[in-house]
Amino acid sequence: MYPFIYHRPTNLAEAKRLFRTATDASFLSGGHTLLPALKQRLAAPSDLVDLWGMAELQGIALSGGRLTIGGGMVHAAVAASEIVRAHIPVLAGLAGSIGDRHVRHRGTIGGSVANNDPAADYPSAVLALDGTILTDRRRIAADDYFSGLYETAREPDEIVTAIEFPVPLSAGYAKFRNAASRYALAAVFVARTISGVRLAVTGAGASGVFRPAVFEAALNADFRPEALDDVTIDPDALLSDTAATAAYRANLVKVLARRAVARQGVVQIFK
C-alpha cells in the first residue's frame, strides 16, 4: 500500500472535519472494498477516516412503516436482525447472501451504498424498495441517488448515516452468481410497494443498478411470472465480459425476474 495517515474519529462532526482538512481522504467502513484496492496500489489516499463502529451509524429501528438501518451496520447484523427478518425478510436474506461469512462480519450497508459497485446486492434492494439514503446533511430518494457505474449523488465528504426502507407488501430477490468473484452476474429485486411494483436489476447494467420500466409495467398490470413472457431487455444496456455476454445477462435478468415474482418472500441464489 502507499502510505496514508489513519484517523479514528468518535463522531460524525469530527469525521467530516478530518476529511475536509486532509489532502485527499477516503472514508473507511468495513474496508472490504477499499482495503483490497489499496493493497493492490489502485488508489493512494493521503488519509483514511475510519467510520467503523461509530455510534451515530449504528442501529436498526422500525417506525411508521419504515425500517431504518444505520450505515455502520454489518451485513451479518442485518441478516440476523429480528426486526428486519420480521418486516422485510428478503432484505435480511439478501444481506446474508453478500460475499462470504467473514465478509459479512465486516462489510457495512453504508459502505456498500456509498460505493455502488455495479454487482453489489444492496443497491438493488434500496432501489426496488424505494428506499431513502440518509446522509449527514440530507435525505436522497433512491431514484435520485444511484447515478452510474460506481457513481452516486453523494458529495465526496458526505457520509451515509442510514438507509430507510418502507416496508413493502412483498418482496423477492433472485441472484445468479459469478463462479469466481461470487458477485452477481445478474440479480433482480422485485418489490410490491404501496406505489406499485418496483423491480431493480444489479450485476447486469452497463451503468449500474437500474429499473427496467417495461418489466415494471408488465408486472403492475399482472403480477405473475407469465406477465414477463414477452418482455425483453435490450442487451446494449447490459455489461458484457468473459463470464457473461450481454445476451446471456439479458436472459438471466428475465429468468431471475420471473423466479423472484414466483417466489416472493425468499432469496433465491443460483450458480
Added chain:
Amino acid sequence: MDVLKSLRAIGQPLRRKEDQRLITGRGRFTDDFSLAGQAWAVMLRSPHPHAAIRGIDGSAALAMPGVLGVFSGADALADGLGEIPHNPVPSTRFDVKLTGRGGTPVYIGEHLLLPVDRARYVGEPVAMVVAETRQLALTAAEAVMVDFEPLPWVAETAASAEPDAPRLWDALADNILVDATFGDVAGTDAAFGAAAHVVTMTARIGRVTGVPMEPRAAIGEFDAQTGRYTLYAGSGGAVRQKHELAKVLGVEPARVRVISHDVGGNFGTRNRAYVEFGLVMWASRRLGRPVKFRADRSESFLTDYQGRDLISEVSLALDAEGKFLALRASNLSNVGARCVSLSPLSKGSGLITGSYDIPVATLRSRATFSNTMPTQAYRSSGRPEVTFTIERLIDKAAHELGYDRLDLRRRNLIAPSQMPYTNAVGSQYDSGEYEKNMDRLLEIGDWAGIEARRREARSRGKLLGVGFANYVESSIGSPKERADVIVRQNTVEIVIGTQPAGQGHETSFAQVAADLLGVPFEQVNITLGDTDVVSAGGGTHSGRSMRHASTVIALAVSDLIDKAKVLAADAFHVAPQLVEFEEGVFGTPATNRSLDWFELAAQARAKDPAGLRVRRDNEMHTPVFPNGSCMCEIEIDPETGGLEIIRYSTVDDVGRCINPMIVHGQTHGGIAQGVGQALWESFVIDPDSGQPLAGSFTDYAMPRSDNLPSFNAEIAEVISPTNPFGIKAGGEGGTTPALAVIMSAVEDALAEYGPIDIDMPATPLKIWTAIQTAREAAEETAKSELVA
C-alpha cells in the same frame, strides 16, 4: 526379506504425524522464516507478451531511500550466472522419447534468471529491486524505467504452431520444438483403410494453473566466510533444486543448501526451480545480507509454472462389431515461452490408447512455443488430457454408431489375462482388472437407477446427465532414491529425498518403516527437505514417492538387519548366521537372550559415534499403471445454464494401499482439480492484447466447498508385480478421468439438443449458449420443413 510378513501399520488409516504442528499454527512454510538483517526483493515484470529489452534504467529507483540494488539480466550475465538446467525431456528408460524434427535434439530456449534480449511473456521478470522493506521495494520498482520495444506476439496454441507465427527463438525456423511420430504408421494406415467405421474428433484441453494455497517464497543467504549459499524455498525436490541452482551460480553443489520444510501445495507448480530462488541467493552475495522474496497471489497467477494446454486430433477405426482396430492421434502441446518440462506431452503420449485393447496406433507429438507462461507437469501431467481424448472419442463413436457407451467400452477393455499388456505406443501396463473396476463402480454409483433419477430431475425442471469414464495412467518419475535409516536412543529416523506438500509422507513412510523394523509407528520419524541432511533423492512428482520410498526403505532396513545381526552376534557370542530377527527383536535359539534395535544401537554407539545406521540407494525404472473407473451425475438448469454436481463416484486401483485415509484424501483433492478444469478454471488470455485476464480469484473460478459434493470413492488393490510392496500410486487417479467424466455428463444432460460442442470449462454461459444455438437450429429446421 519378506516385506509382507507383518503388515500392522501398513493398510491402516493411521492419523497423521504432520497434523499436530499444522493444526496448531506451528507449520514452517517459507514465508514464516525471517533472517536477521534480511532485505526484500521484488520483481519488475514485463507488461508485454513479447518485447525486446533495449535498456533498463534503475537510477531513479536507486536514489530512493532504503533501496539497496537494482539488478538486470546483463548484471547477472556479467556476474557469471548461468541458465537453469531444466532438462525438460523426460529421460527415464520408459518415458516416450520426444525429439525435435527429424530426430534432432529438442531446443528448449535458455532460461537465464533474468533475460538479456527479450521478454517473452506477460509477467516475465526483467529486473530485481532489493530494498529494506517490501513496500519500499515495490515503490522503487515502479520507478525503474525499462525501454521495451514491443514485438509481434502469439499466444493461442494452434496459431503459435503455424509456420508464419511470430517466432520466440531465433534458433528455430518456427515455434515447433518437438515433432516426433511414434507407433506403427503402416499398420495404422492399413487398419484404417480396412475399417468399417472411422470416428474423428478434435479435443481442446485448455490452460489452467495449479493455485497451491501457499504463494511461492524464497530466502537466500550467502555466508561469505564459508562461501555457502542457503536457500529457504518450498519446492518439489530440494535435492534437485540444489543441484540446479548450484549450476546457475557456478559453484559446487556442496556449497548450496536448500531447505524446504512445510510446502503449501505443489501439484507440479514447484517441480522446477523459479528464477527468484537463484536471484535472492545471488542478491544476498552481492549485498552481504539475506534477501527474501514472496510472490503475491497475482504474481502466482501470472508466473507460476502453468498446466495442460493441449490440442489433440484423434481418429478411431472400428470394425463392424465395434471392435477397436486402430487409433491415430496428433497432439500439440503449448509449452509457453520456453521449455521447462515436456512431461505432459511425454506421459500423455504413452497412454493415448487408454484402457482399451487397440492393437495398432500412430501418434504425432508436437510441442510449440508461445508468448505465454511456461507450462510443466500439473496433477497427473498429461494423463487427464489423453484420457479425455480417448474417452470422449469412444462416447462419440457410441453415439454415431448406435452403441451403448458402456457396452462399447466393455467389448474393448484390456482383460486381466492380457497383463502385462504392451500398448500400441510401447507402454507396458503392469496389472489391473479393468472390467471389475467398471462393474464395482456401476454398483456404487447406482447406474441402474439413473433413468428414475432423470425423470425426477425433469419434474423439477432440471436436466440430469450422467458421465462415465475409464482411465489408466502411469507413474514413472525420477528413478533414483536414497534412504538413511538411523537408530537413535528410542526412535528410528528415516532420511529420505521425497518432498511432500500434503501427501503425508511423514506418516505413510513411517507406517512402512515401522512394519519392516518391527517397532511402533510412533517411534519412527521421517526427515525430509534439508539438503544438508538429505543427501540425495528424487523429489515428489508423478506419483513416484510411495513406491520409491517404500522400496528403498525396505532395502535399507534389510541392510540394517544384516548389520544389526553382526552386532547381536557379537553380543551373544554366536556366529551371525545364528542370529534371528523377529518383530523388532534380535535373538538366537541357543539362549533366551534378546536385544532390540535401541539396545543394539546403544552398543554400537559405545564403539563408534555413528552408531547403528545404514544408507541405501535404489534405482527403479519400471513404471506402474494405476487405473479405475469414474461416474458422475450432474443437473443442469436449462434456463440459466447453471450446473450442480449431484453425485461423484470412483473406483481406483492404487495397488497396495499403505494408508487408505491418505489415499482417499488424495482422490478427493485430485477430483476437485480435475472438475475445476472441466467446469470453472481457465487461464484466459485476451486474443487482442495478449494480456492474461484471469489474474486473481476474482476472475479465476475455483472449486469451493459449496460447488462440490461429497465423493463416493472406493479403493481397489490389484497388487503390482513391479515393486516389493506392490504399490502403484494414489495421488493422481482422482484427476485423471475427471475432465472426461464431467464433459460426458454434460453431453448426456443436453442429449435432447443434439450434438453440442462445448469446450472446457463448461460454464453456465457456454451451456446456455449451446442450448440456445441448438434450439435456434431446430427452429430453423422446423421452419424449413414447414415451408417444404
Added chain:
Amino acid sequence: MRMVSLTVNGAAVSREVEDCMLLVEFLREELGLTGTHVGCDTTQCGCCVVHLDGVSAKSCTVLVLQAEGAEVTTIEGLARDGELHPLQRAFREHHGLQCGFCTPGQIMAGAELIETYPGRLDEHAVREEMEGNLCRCTGYHNIVKAILAAAEEMKPGMVSEQR
C-alpha cells in the same frame, strides 16, 4: 507510526506500528504468530481468518489500527491449557488437512461457525457457510466431515441429516 493496543490470544499487547499495517502483518511480523497465513491479495481465500471480537474476520483486510482495543484469537490461541479444540482434533481425526496451509483459516472459520450458527447444521449449510475458505488439497470432503463431527461433539443435536 503510532501505538496500538489489543488483546491477542488472551494476552495484552502494545506495539508501535505504521498506519498501513494490516492485522495479519501485525500478527505474523510483530508478534511472530505465523500460524495465520496470507494466501491471496483480493480477500478471497480465507487463509488469514482469525476471530476478531468473537466473530470470524479476514485479517488481511483489517488494519491493525482498526483492531485497537479488540480481542483477537488466532490458531495458536485456540487450544486452551494444552487441550486441543474439538475442531482441531476433528481435523486430525477426519484428515481435514493435507499441506496445512489453509488449515488455520479453515479451523478458525469452522470453530466460529459452530459457535455462532443459529440452528441446525447439515452438510449443505456447512458447505455454504465455508465458501469463503479455499482449499486446493482436500476437495473439501473431509473438512466438511470434520466440522460436522466437531459440531455434534460441541453441541449435541446441532447436526441434522441432509436430504
